[in-house]
Amino acid sequence: MAIVETRTGERPGTGFALRIRSSLAGTNGRILMAFLIAGVLHLVGTLVIPGYSSPFAIRALLVIAALLAVASIGQTLVVILGGIDLSIPFIIGFANVVAAQLYGDKWNFALVCLFVIVVAMLIGALNGYISRRLDIHPLIVTLGIGMIMQGSVLLWTAGFPSGSAPPYVSAFVSIGGSAGPLPFPWVVPALVVLAALIVVVLARTPYGRRLYALGSNPGAASLALIDPVRMWMLTFSLSAMFAAVTGILLLGFTGSAYGDVGQPYLFQTIAAVVVGGAALVGGRGSYLGTIAGVLVLTEINTLLIGLGFQPAAVQASLGAVIILLVSIYGREKHVSMTI
Amino acid sequence: MTKTPLHILQRLWRDTGFALVLLVILLVVNLILNPTRFQPSAWGSLIGLAAPLIGAAVASAPVILGGRGGIDISVGPLMGFVNAIVIQLLFLKAGISSPFVIIPAALLIGAAIGAINGALTTLVRIQPIVATLGTYLVLTGVTLTILPAPIGPAPAWLKALAGPWSALPLIALFAAWWTIRRLPYYDQLMAIGSDDRAAYTAGVNVTRVRFIAYVITGVFAAIAGLMLTALIGSADPNIGQAYTLISIAAVALGGVSLAGGRGGLVGASIGAIDIFLLQSVLTAFNVSTYVLQIAYGAILVVAVILTAVQERAARGREV
Numbered sequence: 001m002a003i004v005e006t007r008t009g010e011r012p013g014t015g016f017a018l019r020i021r022s023s024l025a026g027t028n029g030r031i032l033m034a035f036l037i038a039g040v041l042h043l044v045g046t047l048v049i050p051g052y053s054s055p056f057a058i059r060a061l062l063v064i065a066a067l068l069a070v071a072s073i074g075q076t077l078v079v080i081l082g083g084i085d086l087s088i089p090f091i092i093g094f095a096n097v098v099a100a101q102l103y104g105d106k107w108n109f110a111l112v113c114l115f116v117i118v119v120a121m122l123i124g125a126l127n128g129y130i131s132r133r134l135d136i137h138p139l140i141v142t143l144g145i146g147m148i149m150q151g152s153v154l155l156w157t158a159g160f161p162s163g164s165a166p167p168y169v170s171a172f173v174s175i176g177g178s179a180g181p182l183p184f185p186w187v188v189p190a191l192v193v194l195a196a197l198i199v200v201v202l203a204r205t206p207y208g209r210r211l212y213a214l215g216s217n218p219g220a221a222s223l224a225l226i227d228p229v230r231m232w233m234l235t236f237s238l239s240a241m242f243a244a245v246t247g248i249l250l251l252g253f254t255g256s257a258y259g260d261v262g263q264p265y266l267f268q269t270i271a272a273v274v275v276g277g278a279a280l281v282g283g284r285g286s287y288l289g290t291i292a293g294v295l296v297l298t299e300i301n302t303l304l305i306g307l308g309f310q311p312a313a314v315q316a317s318l319g320a321v322i323i324l325l326v327s328i329y330g331r332e333k334h335v336s337m338t339i
Numbered sequence: 340m341t342k343t344p345l346h347i348l349q350r351l352w353r354d355t356g357f358a359l360v361l362l363v364i365l366l367v368v369n370l371i372l373n374p375t376r377f378q379p380s381a382w383g384s385l386i387g388l389a390a391p392l393i394g395a396a397v398a399s400a401p402v403i404l405g406g407r408g409g410i411d412i413s414v415g416p417l418m419g420f421v422n423a424i425v426i427q428l429l430f431l432k433a434g435i436s437s438p439f440v441i442i443p444a445a446l447l448i449g450a451a452i453g454a455i456n457g458a459l460t461t462l463v464r465i466q467p468i469v470a471t472l473g474t475y476l477v478l479t480g481v482t483l484t485i486l487p488a489p490i491g492p493a494p495a496w497l498k499a500l501a502g503p504w505s506a507l508p509l510i511a512l513f514a515a516w517w518t519i520r521r522l523p524y525y526d527q528l529m530a531i532g533s534d535d536r537a538a539y540t541a542g543v544n545v546t547r548v549r550f551i552a553y554v555i556t557g558v559f560a561a562i563a564g565l566m567l568t569a570l571i572g573s574a575d576p577n578i579g580q581a582y583t584l585i586s587i588a589a590v591a592l593g594g595v596s597l598a599g600g601r602g603g604l605v606g607a608s609i610g611a612i613d614i615f616l617l618q619s620v621l622t623a624f625n626v627s628t629y630v631l632q633i634a635y636g637a638i639l640v641v642a643v644i645l646t647a648v649q650e651r652a653a654r655g656r657e658v
Binding site: 084086130134135136137139140141143144145146147148149150151152154155159267270271274279280281310311312313314315316317318319320322323326327330331332333334335336338339 | 408459463464465466468469470472473474475476477478479480481482483484487535536539540545546584587588591597598627628629630631632633634635636637639640643644647648651
């Protein structure tokens, strides 16, 4: 994390207000702020809406947040690297439909998962390779590849996917499920472990250090013997892998396959990463921040629906809230401060 | 530099490269496959059909040229918003059908939304993709609130803008850009797009130039929204969003660098025409929408790869 800390130091100054400001602008400040806002939103919900903190409501919130958190892992890594991955919703849809179809064709489910994840990772590696090797903006590459994937899946299933997930996958993500003595399904503790793992990987392994180094200075990183193309391939394939996992989990969650199941995740993963304090220019961000962003988004969504807003109004408010939050603690430096 | 036709061609080739080749190929294929559709007598409706995409691509370009992650993903929803306001509020509810009210109103809405995007990205300094994602969601939500379901019709003069008079809004659009290109503003925008720090030290007001780029994008998107309204002859709350990503794809296809400072609006519109002609070819083959989508994605990827390869070769020659 050392690299991150030094990059965020803004103009030097004295005085309490300035110190608060600069600590808010720091990465940890942003994460803290996002968690705080999620907490405040939950408090508001509990006060305003009866049953907002009931065990069932909290379970539902945790499961929905966990699914978004898994989908956002890849986006976090890719954004730290200085890229963006628009193929996530398409890969979610691909994994969702193909897993259901193959399981319906009596494949072994472990084999199904392996197949889906390997194909997804190959596609992700292709995304990373084309973007970095040829210096094409990943926005375009991942969009194009995503469209090819979606079209192929639709063609294969003729638009009517069939099949379902094995019962244990459904139990893993079911809102009514329980993890041993714990009152929520396994996906929640599994995510906590996974999150801890990712935080450690980002902070303590060569991969994590290379990721931040390459994101903050693509030119210098290759001088430090970091192979940019390899890093991009690896990171985009990880992103695709977690998208595929999300697709399989969603199959268990909704019960049936649906090619467009991933579409809401296109902007939600980006929003979660940004609300969590990452900069889309690369080199900054953390998975802990993304988790905070995921909680904020899920709280806002639940709160607005609970207040009886129509879906259209929920969407509009969500947009306004994202702008508001990021303008509080996600502001960029003025160009005069970058010289 | 004297501007002979050869120079202009060379310049166009350098800026758009592969998109231009693709344009010629697709045009020939279209002419062979579907001669009646491309007859001069059908040009009016043909241009009307392509106009919203061209408009959306041209609208997306100025902020991208401004660099430092400049992008406006709210272009599509803004088109839908203009569509809904013009038909639902102005034409049907208020009974206004005069073009002298509707057109200025639409342009004003575009400028206002553009100014909001500009203020969010340059004054509040939120990353452009996030700020415009916010306005994307707000505009989509508000559009669905004022217009829950598709509704029609549109005024007759507006529908004519997708028929016999379809070239008019496009000419207006390009005339506006042609004028901007002749102003010092254009050079400042391109300078900022290639290196905003150098431009800042040279005394360019980076904030103001970028802000204005968002306003231009907003106004252009409003014109694209009018073209869309003319084409569908009604109001549809769900039609605008689809234009966002495809217009950015068109811009990239047309050789505009998403990093800023390189490319132009002619390239962007060539990219858009490519995508339109591709759609036209594939529908002529009567393929399913699924194949259409695969081909769409594949051509996009292959085209940007070839553009990048050609660029590398060109750079190699210069060095």
